[in-house]
Amino acid sequence: MMPDPSMSSWEPEIQPRQTLWQRLDSGLRHLLPSLFIALAIIVFSAPIPLPGSAELLPAIVIATVFFWSFWRPSGMPSLAVFVLGLFMDLVGFAPLGVSAFILLLVHGVAFYARFGLMRLHFLLVWAVFSLLATAACMLQWGLACLFRLHMLDMAPALFESFLCIGVYPPLSALFSWVFRMLDDEEDA
Amino acid sequence: MIPVSIQVRQALGKLVLPLLLLLSIGVIIGAQADKPLADRARMYVADALAPLWSLMSGTQEHVLTMTENLREAGRLARENARLKTENENLRRWYDVAVSLTRENDSLKTALHWIPEPAPAFVTGRVVADSGGIYARAVLLVAGTESGVQVGNVALAANGLAGRVTETGAHSARILLITDIASRLPVMLEASHAPAIMVGDNSPMPRLMYYAQDTRPIEGERVVTSDQAGAFPAGLPIGTVHYVSPGRPVVAPFAQLDHLTLLRVFNFGRAQIEPPEAPGHVPLTPQKKSLELPLKSLLGQG
Known part of the structure; x- marks a missing residue:
């Protein structure tokens, strides 16, 4: 039997050096979720009359961070989460660092529970996310109360958590479609 | 890159998240302690993003104007259709008016109508x-x-x-x-x-x-x-x-x-004098104007 002349069958670890274009391509693939969040932050902070944009932005960001942290952590590293949270605080009017802290907590929970979560049905994942999102919104509200030193109205926090829960299924459908497209391209 | 063993790299990887959490808490406390610094950082970010935001709101205004123009064009088309039907209707009425005028003229001619003097x-x-x-x-x-x-x-x-x-x-x-x-x-x-x-x-x-x-x-x-x-x-x-x-x-x-x-x-009307008829009382306008004492009093002042 003739040995296969291609290099990969001899030494699977040794591969030809990636070209500049390939490296740019894979880098962009890893940056895609972070770029999406950054774009969402810029769009929602723009002076465009979108209804409920103040509550919708954190909802989208939390759902995105959760989804990528447990399905593909390489696309959502901790450093990117920290930088995006800080950026959101700088653009918005929340106390500086609060969003970064909360997003890191969400990211950490999703990252460490991902092997358990991956085996669950979508509805169960959604339920877990709902609990996590509500906790995150409550924590944000609590921190805001703490820094202002008086009790704030709880309705916006509840509204934000409901938006979080509602925005998760469409976003996860969108990201699953993006996954499939990227995987198809890699296979091709 | 510093050559480190796989174990050390994994341990470092596990340390990144807690370190970043601690850093974010540090940022929170730092921003609370030095509010002017945080505000200045916010302003820098806003300044950097201002061109993007103005671009977006400009685009939004363009889109709004375009949709408004399209809607206006639709309204104009509807108005045009309405005016066309009305014009057809009026054209019919014009024909009716012309034929009626001709008929009127011919009837007047047949009756030897005396035309009224133009006032x-x-x-x-x-x-x-x-x-x-x-x-x-x-x-x-x-x-x-x-x-x-x-x-x-x-x-x-x-x-x-x-x-x-x-x-x-x-x-x-x-x-x-x-x-x-x-x-x-x-x-x-x-x-x-x-x-x-x-x-x-x-x-x-x-x-x-x-x-x-x-x-x-x-x-x-x-x-x-x-x-x-x-x-x-x-x-x-x-x-x-x-x-x-x-x-x-x-x-x-x-x-x-x-x-x-x-x-x-x-x-x-004054020139039309009715012919004399027995028993007819001529209806002439009163030539003598009514003398009001109040008016003459007012006229002196």
Whole structure:
């Protein structure tokens, strides 16, 4: 039997050096979720009359961070989460660092529970996310109360958590479609 | 890159998240401690993003203007279709009018119709009236030098306005149909029934003395009648309106509260002399003007 002349069958670890274009391509693939969040932050902070944009932005960001942290952590590293949270605080009017802290907590929970979560049905994942999102919104509200030193109205926090829960299924459908497209391209 | 073993790299990887959490707590505390610094950082970010934001709002405005323009174009198309159908309709009516005019002309020729003399008229500017014995009267800048005579008929753009009561060399006073002293014989156009239009200083003169079996109908046109020989028949005055049951008034076509120009017509009624008939009492206008002591008193001052 003739040995296969291609290099990969001899030494699977040794591969030809990636070209500049390939490296740019894979880098962009890893940056895609972070770029999406950054774009969402810029769009929602723009002076465009979108209804409920103040509550919708954190909802989208939390759902995105959760989804990528447990399905593909390489696309959502901790450093990117920290930088995006800080950026959101700088653009918005929340106390500086609060969003970064909360997003890191969400990211950490999703990252460490991902092997358990991956085996669950979508509805169960959604339920877990709902609990996590509500906790995150409550924590944000609590921190805001703490820094202002008086009790704030709880309705916006509840509204934000409901938006979080509602925005998760469409976003996860969108990201699953993006996954499939990227995987198809890699296979091709 | 520093060569580190896989174990060390994994341990470092596990340390990144707690370190970043600690760092974010540090940022929170730092921002609370030094608020001006945090505000300055915010302003830097906002300054950097300002061009992007202005680009986005500009795009949004463009989109809004474009949709508005498209909607406007749709409205114009609808309006155009409506005008086209209306134009067709009007063209039909034009044909009807032309044929009716021809028929009218031929009928008049067949009947040996004597054409009415075209009335002479002058147009003058209305100036506000101050003083005088009437409450609703206007002063016209056209007098006897322009051929205006007492008893001439003043018409506004679309209806009767009043009659000339006094004339000067360059001015004439016109008694409007709304004055309390104005009583005109009129005709209800639908029933051809006579009535008297009585001014009461309000914008709508009343209708009185109409026959009880031909009551004025709401919206009916009211025109002048040639009874008593003061007016030619058929000058448009207004439409009937009931302010309350049993109290018909006339809504004049002419806008009597802000008149600017008036045409004064001389229909030449004075020249029409009825032939002598036995037992006929000639109806001549009273030449002698009424001497009011109050007026002469006022005239001295």
